[in-house]
Amino acid sequence: MGGAQLASWVSAGGNTVLVSGPVGIGKSTECAHAAYSLRDERIACHVPVDRLTNIRRLTADELLQVIGGRLFQLAVGHLGFPADHPLSASFPAHTLATGRDSFRASTPTATRLLLDEVARWSRQGRVALVIDGLEKLPEGPTALEIFDALASLPFDVDLIVVVPWHAVYGRSSDVVLRAGERLFVIPPLETRGEAGVAAAQFFGAMLAHRVLNPPHELPADFQRLLGRAFIDSGGVPRTLLQIIADAATYARVNRGDAWPNDDDIELALGEQRDSLRRLLAPGDDLAIQQATGTDGRELERERKIRLLANGLLLERPTGQGPRLDPHPLVPLAA
Amino acid sequence: MIVPTPTQVLVNALERDRGGLAIVIWPSLELRAWLIDEVAALPAMAEGGGAVVVKTVDDALSAGDRPVLLVPEDERVAVDDLDGSRDQFAERSYPLVLFLYRDGDGERLLPFRPSLASWARGSRVDPDQLAEVDLDAERKRFFAEVGEPPMTWLEKWHARQVPRDGAGYARAYWAELLCQP
Numbered sequence: 001m002g003g004a005q006l007a008s009w010v011s012a013g014g015n016t017v018l019v020s021g022p023v024g025i026g027k028s029t030e031c032a033h034a035a036y037s038l039r040d041e042r043i044a045c046h047v048p049v050d051r052l053t054n055i056r057r058l059t060a061d062e063l064l065q066v067i068g069g070r071l072f073q074l075a076v077g078h079l080g081f082p083a084d085h086p087l088s089a090s091f092p093a094h095t096l097a098t099g100r101d102s103f104r105a106s107t108p109t110a111t112r113l114l115l116d117e118v119a120r121w122s123r124q125g126r127v128a129l130v131i132d133g134l135e136k137l138p139e140g141p142t143a144l145e146i147f148d149a150l151a152s153l154p155f156d157v158d159l160i161v162v163v164p165w166h167a168v169y170g171r172s173s174d175v176v177l178r179a180g181e182r183l184f185v186i187p188p189l190e191t192r193g194e195a196g197v198a199a200a201q202f203f204g205a206m207l208a209h210r211v212l213n214p215p216h217e218l219p220a221d222f223q224r225l226l227g228r229a230f231i232d233s234g235g236v237p238r239t240l241l242q243i244i245a246d247a248a249t250y251a252r253v254n255r256g257d258a259w260p261n262d263d264d265i266e267l268a269l270g271e272q273r274d275s276l277r278r279l280l281a282p283g284d285d286l287a288i289q290q291a292t293g294t295d296g297r298e299l300e301r302e303r304k305i306r307l308l309a310n311g312l313l314l315e316r317p318t319g320q321g322p323r324l325d326p327h328p329l330v331p332l333a334a
Numbered sequence: 335m336i337v338p339t340p341t342q343v344l345v346n347a348l349e350r351d352r353g354g355l356a357i358v359i360w361p362s363l364e365l366r367a368w369l370i371d372e373v374a375a376l377p378a379m380a381e382g383g384g385a386v387v388v389k390t391v392d393d394a395l396s397a398g399d400r401p402v403l404l405v406p407e408d409e410r411v412a413v414d415d416l417d418g419s420r421d422q423f424a425e426r427s428y429p430l431v432l433f434l435y436r437d438g439d440g441e442r443l444l445p446f447r448p449s450l451a452s453w454a455r456g457s458r459v460d461p462d463q464l465a466e467v468d469l470d471a472e473r474k475r476f477f478a479e480v481g482e483p484p485m486t487w488l489e490k491w492h493a494r495q496v497p498r499d500g501a502g503y504a505r506a507y508w509a510e511l512l513c514q515p
Contacts, residue, residue: 023452048421054391056418136418136449238452242350246456249346253501254479271343271456278458279445309448 003033006184010034010128010158011041016178017160020135020168021186022311024238027162028132030186034160035130042128042158043079043118045071050133059142060149064107067129068114069094079121087114108152115157128158135309139166151177165305187316188235200230203240222259232269234314234327243268273329279310285333288313288326296324347457348378353426355453359436359460366433369461370403373431377499379403382428391415394423394430401428409440417450436460473512484509 006017021027028048035046047070049055053062068091075081089102090110105113119127131150137143147167150159159177167176168183175181189199204226208218218226226244233240246268247260254264284307291299291313299307307313312330315322326332347356358373360366370387378401379385385401388394391412394402406412416432423430432454434440444451476484487496488509496502 023448050418050421051424052422054415054418054422056414058418133421136420136447239455242456245350246346249349253345253349256501268456271346275451275455275458279451281445306445306448310445310451311448 002186003030003035004037006030006034006160007037009182009184010038010160014180014182015155015158016181017158018168018176018181018183019160019162019186020165020183022188022236022308022314024236024311025186025188026237027135027186031130031132031160031162035128038128038130038158041124042126043074043122043124044128044130045074046130046132047071048132050136055133055136056138058137058146060145061107063146064111064149065091065093067131068107068111071114071118071127071129075118075121079118081118081121085117087117090114108149112154115154119156126156126158128160129153130160132162135162135164137164137167139164143167147176165309169301169305185315185317185322188314189237191231191233191235196230196235197227199235200227203230203237207244219259221261225260225262225265229265229269232272232328234311234329236311236314236327239272239311239327239329243272246271269329273331276310276312276327276329277331279312280330281306284312288330288332291324292326294324295322343457344373344459345376345378347459348376348429348431350457353423354429354457355423355450356429356431356457356459357454358431358433359441359458359462360433361436361462365461366405366435370405370433373403378429379431391419395419399426399428402430403433404430405433406440409434409438410443413440413443413447413450417447420449420453436462469512476508476512480505484512488513 006019009017019027019031032046035044038044045067047067049058049063049066052066052070072081072085072088072091072094076083086101086103087110089104090107091114104110115127119125134146137146143164143166150161153159155178161177163176168185170176190196191199204218204223207226208216225247229243229247230240233243243265244260247264250264250267251257251260260268281303284303287299287303288307291307296304296308296313296315304313308315311327313324314327315324317323344356344358347354358369360369373379374385374387382400385403386397387403387405388397389405389407391404392415394404404412404416412432413434432440444454473484476487480487488506490496491502491506491509496505
């Protein structure tokens with residue numbers, strides 16, 4: 001599951017895609033990839049909302065302002081859209097120039113107009129909005145207003161939206177944004193078998209590119225440690241990178257070594273275990289053990305959301321539906 | 335099992351990521367003041383014009399690209415705002431250190447703020463963990479790593495016979511903690 005698949009779904013006519021997954025799984029990377037993959041068919045606007053404002057104080061109007069501002073900047077930068085376009089006055093916090101023919105409207109109206117204008121100016125004739133960062137949206141009336149604001153955007157605008165778990169496991173409505181929407185849950189990478197070896201090699205090549213100048217092959221012993229850390233990361237990229245970065249820092253600080261050894265990896269893994277342990281609440285041990293190997297339908301909703309969002313339980317697709325397993329570093333009671 | 339010292343964890347947390355986050359847990363207001371001074375004195379905090387102490391996430395964002403010690407007046411608000419604004423700190427070059435009261439409002443909120451908790455994973459520093467450490471075993475470990483007892487090494491450090499780099503400071507704090515009665 002990746003950005004190319006999200007883009008393929010949109011290309012095939014599925015105009016509303018919801019994206020979910022645990023922290024650190026690579027949702028932002030996949031969103032950026034999806035926007036890139038769509039560039040020939042759509043004017044794809046990637047809106048990393050969490051980089052632009054505080055999600056926990058976000059309102060529906062502010063979200064549309066952020067989207068409009070980002071789209072405006074994209075149009076000016078890539079389509080030759082005039083910086084003093086009349087609609088610049090409707091997105092004052094995100095545009096620089098205001099022309100003589102300036103036009104002010106409510107944010108929903110101005111956003112709709114801007115989407116029309118950008119589609120008209122573009123070679124592709126169609127806009128896709130890739131909206132990232134909304135997984136941190138608190139549950140409540142404001143979140144519903146925000147989903148309503150997105151749902152009210154013109155139907156010919158494609159939407160790829162990262163949504164919070166509480167929307168995925170909603171209390172009542174089956175629809176979060178639009179009828180026909182499709183949910184993609186980004187799963188952890190496979191850590192075992194051929195796929196696991198290939199993924200570990202990919203990360204090895206990426207690290208070699210990042211830290212070795214000029215890039216060359218990583219020392220064999222480090223590759224072995226990387227393979228071990230990859231399995232312990234549960235296939236969660238951020239966790240793997242944190243383990244490797246921690247271990248490398250321990251090697252540097254404690255011994256002045258450039259490469260970590262088994263003890264450094266063990267220190268780093270211990271830190272991860274400790275952090276994960278602190279996220280566990282009373283009753284989680286039993287709930288995780290009971291949910292292991294199932295699709296999690298028996299888990300109580302609030303607990304399920306917390307365990308999945310924190311990556312304490314990892315969901316992987318199988319031929320028979322999703323399957324839950326504890327993160328390998330979660331220290332469960334025997 | 336190998337257990338890192340709080341200082342190792344802190345130095346590691348500050349050096350792990352460009353613009354990383356460390357959470358320092360404080361058990362009392364008196365110790366909080368001491369910890370703020372200790373953290374501010376670390377070499378990683380002297381870069382970028384020196385550390386600034388702020389009370390809110392908005393102040394941290396407007397402090398510019400420099401080391402920030404976030405000592406919140408209201409921990410719930412700070413944890414919420416930091417969770418909601420995490421990616422706005424992504425382009426920073428210097429660390430952010432968040433001070434939270436042990437088992438206080440902010441720390442108890444962390445499991446419900448997965449984004450922030452994930453960012454800080456492996457970077458939680460609790461000085462009180464030292465109380466759980468076997469000091470004799472740690473002193474032996476220090477000797478095995480450094481080749482001399484903590485006090486002997488510390489005398490050289492104070493005499494400036496040891497380079498003042500990140501590894502040196504980390505070892506100095508470790509030695510000082512092991513020299514406590």
